[in-house]
Amino acid sequence: MNKGVWPVNRDDLTDLNAFVAVAEEKSFTRAATRLGTSQPALSNTVRRLEARLGVRLLTRTTRSVTLTPAGEEFLKGLKPAFEAINLSLETIGSLRESPKGKIRITAPRHAAISLLWPMLGSFVKDYPDIEVDVNIDAAARDLTGDRFDAGIRLGELVAQNMVAVRIGPDLRLAIVASPGYVAQRGVPITPHDLLQHTCINFRLPASGELYAWQFKRAEQEVKIRVPGQLSFNDPDMTLAAALGGHGIACLIEDHAHAMIRDGRLVRFLEDWCPLFPGYHIYYPTQKNNSAAFRILIDRLRFRSR
Structure with missing residues (x-):
């Protein structure tokens, strides 16, 4: 064996895997959950690894865990190795009669x-x-x-x-409101008529912005930012508000289908709502x-x- 080469055994792989988990999660608590162990045990494992290597891999504070420059270099070398191991395990696992x-x-x-x-x-x-x-x-x-x-x-x-x-x-969108709302405010004939109505806005979960209602008929496309007091980032809440008569809602068709069928909601602008992927x-x-x-x-x- 060449001088300076560290012979790797099973315990070493366990320690290395523990370090990779903490480095990726940037948290001993989350890494412990990921590995199915306790936080104190995981902390001791990483300290043992650092002692054996003779170098500090992580900087710990009460609020965060960060990699030292040595830890960053060590992780850079370890990740491809563990990815290769996982690939081999998944490949051999695919040969099992019962997939796992x-x-x-x-x-x-x-x-x-x-x-x-x-x-x-x-x-x-x-x-x-x-x-x-x-x-x-x-x-x-x-x-x-x-x-x-x-x-x-x-x-x-x-x-x-x-x-x-x-x-x-x-799928297709459905523009709907309660019969009570329609009786009071009437029915919008074109998408632009929505600007004169009270609408229930939907806030996009990813961006936090209000969804601009999109319509298309033949070659004509229209995008409307509708007015209204209420906005939700959940379609169930939007549906409940529409059923309660609080305004016009824009929902995926099958989300409101049962209520349209039994008359609890009135649908309009259907010819402006084409199918989409x-x-x-x-x-x-x-x-x-x-x-x-x-x-x-x-x-x-x-x-x-």
């Missing part, structure tokens, strides 16, 4: 309830060794930074550098497709009937 692994997905509530959950019920029964962790969040998430395997978004919102697989039909599951182009991940994507894939 954990898949983390972020999705807006509407997509999770209407598309993801109907599939998951049978999926987890068919593949008991696959864990699926679903995070309900309407805002776009950094898949790599937040350690998600995939996300679900409307097709037009998926970044071009992502692989996108369609999982649902085209529905939900897609997306993931980075460099994502390693384990057997478990490929099976889940295939189960979700939209197949027109």
Whole structure:
């Protein structure tokens, strides 16, 4: 053995993995949760590693954990090695008769309830060794930074550098109000008439800006920023406000379908609301497709009937 080479054993790999987790999470608490251990035990593990290396890897304060210059260089060398190990483990795992692994997905509530959950019920029964962790969040998430395997978004919102697989039909917006509101204020005939009405705004979760209502008929496109006292970042609250007679709402059609059908909501401007791309599951182009991940994507894939 060459002089100065550090022989690596199983305990060393455990210590190195602990350091990588703390460095990525920038928190002993979050890293301990990720590794399934206690914060004191994890802290002792990292101190042991630093003592053996003879160099300080992390700077700890009561509020934060940051990498020292030595820690940054060490992490830079370790990450490719651990990524290679994970790739090998996933590759060998794909050869198992029963696929195994954990898949983390972020999705807006509407997509999770209407598309993801109907599939998951049978999926987890068919593949008991696959864990699926679903995070309900309407805002776009950094898949790599937040350690998600995939996300679900409307097709037009998926970044071009992502692989996108369609999982649902085209959708349409519905402009609706309660019969009581219509009786008092009348019905808008064109999108511009909305400027004379009280509307219920929707605040976009990602940007925090109010959604500009978009319409199209033939070749004519219109974008309207509507007036109104109320705004929400949740479609259920928007729907409740519309049912309560507080104004005109813009919702995804199937979110309001039952209320339109039974007369609790009146729909208008339907000819100005064309179809648009529905939900897609997306993931980075460099994502390693384990057997478990490929099976889940295939189960979700939209197949027109």
